[in-house]
Each structure stands twice: as structure tokens, then as C-alpha cells.
Amino acid sequence: MRESNKGLFSIITSALLALIGLFLFFGGAELLFLGGSWFYILAGGVMLAAAFSGFKNPKLAARLYAALLLLATIWSVVEVGFNIWGLEVRLFTLIGLGAWLLLPWVWRTSDNWLTDKREVLGSVVVSTLVVVASCFSSYSIDGTVPADRMAAQGQSDGAAEGTVPQDWAAYGGTVGGDRYSPVGQITPANISHLKRAWVTRTGDVQQDGEGTVAGPDQGHEFNLELTPLKVGDTLYMCTPHSWVMALDAKTGKVKWKFDPKPATADLDKNVYLACRGVSYYHIPDDIQTSCRNRIYSPVADVRMVAVNAETGQPCDDFGDHGFISLRQYLGHVPHGFHFVTSPPMVAKNRVITGGWVFDNQANFEPSGAIRAFNATTGAIEWAWDAGHTPETWKPGADDELTRDTPNAWGVYTADLNLGLVYIPTGNSPPDNWGGSRRPFDDATSSATIALDIETGERRWTYQTVHHDLWDMDIPSGPSMVDLPGPNGENIPALVQSTKRGEFFVLDRRTGQPVPGYPVEEKPVPTAGIAPDDRVSPTQPYPTAMPSLTPPDLKESDMWGATLLDQMICRIEYRQSAYEGQFTPPHVGKTTIVYPAFYGVVDWQGITIDPQRKLLLANASYLPFRIRLEHRHVLEKDGTLPKWDGKGEEPAAKGDALSVSPDYGTPYIAYTNPWLNPLQIPCKGPVWGTITAIDLVTKKIVWQHPVGTTRDTGPMRTHNNLPLPTGMYNIGGNIVTKGGVVFMGATADDYLRAFDLATGKVIWRDRLPAGGQATPMSYEQDGKQYVVMAAGGHGGLGTRSGDYIIAYTLDNAPGAQAQ
DSSP, X not given: OHHHHHHHHHHHHXXXXXHHHHHHHHHHHHHHHTTOOSHHHHHHHHHHHHHHHHHHOHHHHHHHXXXXXXXXXXXXXXXXXXXXXXXXXXXXXXXHHHHHHTSTTSSOOSSOHXXXXXXXXXXXXXXXXXXXXXXXXXXXXXXXXXXXXXXXXXOOOGGGTTOOTTOBOBTBBBTTOOOEEOOOSOOTTTGGGEEEEEEEEOSOOOOTTEESOOSTTSOEXXXXXXXXXXXXXXXXXXXXXXXXXXXXXXXXXXXXXEOOOOOHHHHHHOXXXXXXXXXXXXXXXXXXXXXXXXXXXXXXXXXXXXXXTTTOOBOTTTTBTTEEESSTTSOOOOTTSXXXXXXXXXXXXXXXXXXXXOTTSBSXXXXXXXXXXXXXXXXXXXXXXXXXXXXXXXXXXXXOOOTTOOOOOSOOEEETTTTEEEEEOOOSSOSSOOTTOOHHHHHHSSEEEEEETTTOOEEEEEESSSSOOSOOOOOSOOEEEEEEOTTSOEEEEEEEEOTTSOEEXXXXXXXXXXXXXXEEEEEOOOTTOOTTOOOOSEEEEESSSOOOOOOOOOGGGBOOSSHHHHHHHHHHHHHSBOOSTTOOOOBSSOEEESSBTTBSSOTTOOEEETTTTEEEEEEEOOOEXXXXXXXXXXXXXXXXXXXXXXXXXXXXXXXGGGEEOOBTSSEEEEEEEOBOTTSOBSBOSOOEEEEEEETTTTEEEEEEEOOOSTTOOGGGOSOOOOOOSOOOBOSOEEEETTSEEEEOOBTTOEEEEEETTTOOEEEEEEOSSOOOSOOEEEEETTEEEEEEEEOOBTTTTOOOOOEEEEEEEXXXXXXXXX
């Protein structure tokens, strides 16, 4: 019986090695033919030889495998050094097979186990020791903010003028978007005493058909991306289904809830169900109104509502009994083609908004024009329309704004002293082919644009990507900061983050780079562009500021769960068009886009400590792939219905669900995150970081991976080992006077606190759902609170919920408000 078991295990072993060897050999042959690594075909050949030797000469088979494992270890170290993630994917599969060969029932020729297994045992031990040694490598940039900078106070902060320090009265803390709280009760010294003060559930939960987006007719992303406001003793917020709510700032008790009941036709078509926040405004005392303190909130059916901040009832003198339609002046708007997910900028009696336009559907989509409405009455005051002459005008009831212009869907920021609002623009649709773009589209896309708040006049434009073919739209308004000038003066500056991971430091008065923060035009790839499109030969790079842009990919960067799916990624890399950042989308050939349009830094923007002059940014790293194809092929066989823009967009069929139809253009576009068959990213860790940059010295102070794989496993499962890979994140961070940085955002469902001086995690709390939002902080009755919305994110696949969670210190020593 024992001998029969030995024979069975030996047969299983040879069969297993033969299967893996065949896969590696033929895949390796393809990879070698494409100009890639020789290792995989060699490994496959050796495994096949060992598999067949195992039947007649098990000792030779074991020696062959032992030699392969040693060779793999040497090759791995040469290719990636002592990088744990690079070694893990190369060696764990082979070490695991080696461990199988150490079983006493496999490939035995004598009664002495050690005699039979000596070579394999030695190879397994050597390879394992190399992997263990790599565990001590660091992926951090360690540093410390100097003590004098940590203690800095009294610095100029134009963005905070006129604000109440105890409140959080705008989405970014202030309209300047610095995300800094001047409340300093919570510090690294007492944060161990930070506890939950209250938990409130909004009641707005994910419904059937909502969750992870799978196309225009297969569900909708349900995302709680909310940052509440705090004014006086009340928190104000919105929910994914457009409810507007007020909570008691001390207890979390719901004061009022208003449901504007968005139209079902829009909810059924909207790709995203999200609301990042609301806006608060006090109507000037010299204007007559019965509704002076107002909350303005977007509604999912393309309306804006103004409600009384005290009662939650619509303000009757605003628009049509509290509502204005954002469809007006846009002409034909198919359901789902336009809605607003970000709070409007409300200042100087203006409500300023743009909105999201359905990406990549056509080149005749609704206008991306910016509109300003009277904050009291809701009447249109001006529209900034890049395609109109003049570009700033007041449309009449029957006028239509220019279709298909660049839109601005993120949060806007402002300098109230200068009277300017800063607009972060996207592209004229579609994103990946620009052959039909007009000169005014190209001049105003992927740019920061300064408009006069009261008149809408354009003061300046600064473009961060020329003729954008990669969806590198600017997803968040810039953050204000006053910086020391060369002659000791204060320069009113702004820092504009981008999806590329670059930071442009501009004079917010003129839009020109601040002295000492130059920007250079550098050559970028131009080959392979669609024949009826063009590409800019250069792109702007802020050369003095540190960049979070990742290095260009190499074949050796490819990753997976095993050596097998990693090889697939290497083959795909070699098959793709890729010459580094800004490789133009190709027709008929897959193009790698990295960094990609999910960010390095996405809609969360950045945080600036105005006292210590530090910039804080969390970043994500995930490549995407694009392929353009001639549209007539899919239209000819009926896979993609034809459409001329009249009526509703036709329901996509078959494979068209994974396609950007780009109606009106010669092409369709296939666009997907670059994952292998196991749904593992083809680019290995680190996938998420948090970084502190000194805005004065222009150097990185510290940078650390943030987040683990606890809630993200192969095949998109939600249970995994908590590997410290750094994790994809959606949502921002904040910083406080007490020297603590708070951040949710990561896909492993934690709220974390970091020591501002070093970036080290000093506290964390497990959230009941994904925290894909930006936290906020305030003071109420002498206590500092930190609030986090935990409701999950359909696109990231985190757990869904409806939680608003507040934290404060217990009765700790030194817990006095400052």
C-alpha cells in the first residue's frame, strides 16, 4: 500500500510539472519571440525534462528541479534585487513546488529521506532565505519635519481669512481647499485616547442594481464620497441618492432630512450615484430673503436645490420653489449624460457649477460650460462658454451653450480676496481621440482656469496637458498657499495636483509659475497616433517640485499571484504599444497608459498645512490599457447600434458594454484596468503611498506605503492576508494644528492617523464599510472631533454602507481645546 502511494504521488508530481512546464515553455517561447526574457522557456523546458525523468530516474529529476530553483533565485535577484514583491512572484511558485518534492512519498529511490532530498532541500532553503532577507527592505522615504517647522504658527494663510477656526465650512475646510484644521487638541502624544464619539447611519443604502458599475445598462456605482460641512453646532451632508441631511455636531443625532426625490429616469441611467458634499452660504444681510442661511446640494436628476439650513425645507425664493434645472441652456441632454457629483462654489452671491458629462459616448455631447446662478434667486448670472463669442455671456431662455466643450466635474476652489474661482477642466469628449476637437477645446482642456466670481470673465489659463488623449483631466481644484518669495515677500500661490502625480505651483493672481518653481516643456512619444488625429510633441513638467509620477514600466515590473500569470503580463507588455508616459493611443493595437486616468492623485486633491508649508498627497498606481478600433466593424455586424445624438442613446449590445462607443468619430475605444486572468494587477506593489513635500525646500520629507491587501484578494475577493503592499485609495487626507494627518481612502477599510513629523501610523480604526472619502475635523463645546464617512465605493469594490462616524478624545491628560 505504501509503495502504491509513492507511485501515485510520483505520477501526480510528474503530471503537475509537465502541465506547468508546457505552459511556461510555450508561453516562454512566445515571450522570447517578442523580445522578452529567456527564463520562462528555459524553466518550462527544465520542468518538462524533470517531469519525464521522474518516471525512470527520480534522482536526476530532483537534481534538475533543484538546479532550476537555484538558477531562478539568481535570475530573480539580478532582475529585481532584494525587492520582496518582485521575488515573491518569481520564487513562491517554485518554492512551493520544491516543498511538494520534499514530501517523503515523492520521487524516492532509497530509504534515506535526506539522501533523496538533499539537493532539493538545499535549493528550497537558499531560495527561502533570499525571500526572507528581502522582507527587511524598505519602500519608504524616511525623514522628519524639523522641530521649528512643526512649531510654526502665525504664518500667512489667505485662504482662511474670514473663516471660523472651529468650523469646517467648505468642502476643503476653506474655499481655498487646504484641508487644514486649526484645531489642535488631538496630538501624537494623546491620540491613543481617540475613541468613537458617535455613529450615525443615514439610511441611504445601496439598492438592487447598484454597486459596481458594469456598463450603462448593468448597474451603477454607489459611492459615499462625502465630506460633511460643520457650521455652528450642525453638520451638513448629502447621500448618494441626493438626500440632504443635518446632524447635531456633538451627538450625531439627525436634525432634519430632505429627500428631493430625483427622477427615476435619471437614476436608472446615471453611471455614478455619488455626492461628495454640499455648500453652505449666508445670504448677505442687505439682500431681502426669508431663507438667509442655505445649503446648496446637487440632485442626481440634474437639478440644484437650496434648503434652509435651520429647517431643511427648500428656499422658496430660489428658482422654482427651491430648485433650478441644470439642463437649461444645454439643449438635448439624454438621461445619464449630465449630472453633478461635487458641491458648487458659492461666493459673492453666486452659485458656480459645471458638472460631469458622460465620458466617451460621442463628440456631440452636452456643453461643459461653467454657469453661475444668483445665490438668492437662482437666476442665471453668467456662463463661461469656451466656444461662444464672447466666451462669457448671459444666455437667454432659448439659447444653447456650445456642445462638447471641456467640462469641470471636480470641486472648485477660490480666493475671495482676489475675487477668483479656480476651475479644473477636463477634455472635450471623447477622451482618447481628438481629431474633431476645435481650437477652443484644445486651448481650455486639462487646465486650471481662473474666472472672476461676479462677472465670469476669464483672467488666466494654465494648461497641464496639451491635446489630452489619455483622460488626464484635472479632477480637483487647486489648493491655496502663501509662499515666501525671493525678496522675503509673501506670494499668493496655488498648487495644482494632477492625475499624472505632478504639482504645478502658480501665482494665483496671474497663473504664471511662482519664481523658483519653473515648468519645462519636455519631448514625449509621438509615434503610432491615429492617422486622423495629432499629438503634442512636448508636455509640461514642473521640474523643481518633487513628482509622484511613477517610473516608466519595464518588463521586469510585471506582476501576478504566480509565476504563470506573471508571464502572461510579460507577454501582454511585449505585445502592447508603450514608450513610456504619454504614449498615444494606437489603432488596432493595445496601448499601455501609465500613469492612468484613475489618478496618481484623483478627485481628492491635496492637503496643505499653511503654517508649516507642507504638502500632503496620497497616491495610487494602476496601469490601464486602451485600444482604438474602426467603429464601422462593430456597427456593420450590429454589435454596436448606430446613433446620431437624437433621442436617448441606444442600449449597447454584446461586447459593446466594454466599449466606449465614441459616436460621431471614426473609432471606438476599449479601455480597461490592466489585470491578468486572476484579476491581479500586472504592475506589482507598491500600489498606494502617502507623501509629505516641503514647499519651501521643494523636497520630499517622507513617503510611506499606505494600506494592505486585507480586503482585496485574487478574483476580487474580500478576504486576504494583510500584506503591506500599499493599497489603491480613493479619497483625501486632512492635517490638523496638532500635527496629525487623518486618512481613510484605502481599499482595506481603515481610518488611519499619521504623525505629521514622520509619516508613521500612530492610530487606526477598522471601519464598517469602505472609507472612500475625505475626513474633516472641527471643535464643538471645547472638544475636537474627526468625522469619517464610511459607505464604500462601487468602482473600488469596497464594502458598502451608510455610516457617519465621529471620533474624539476620552478624558485624556492634556485634552484641552487649543
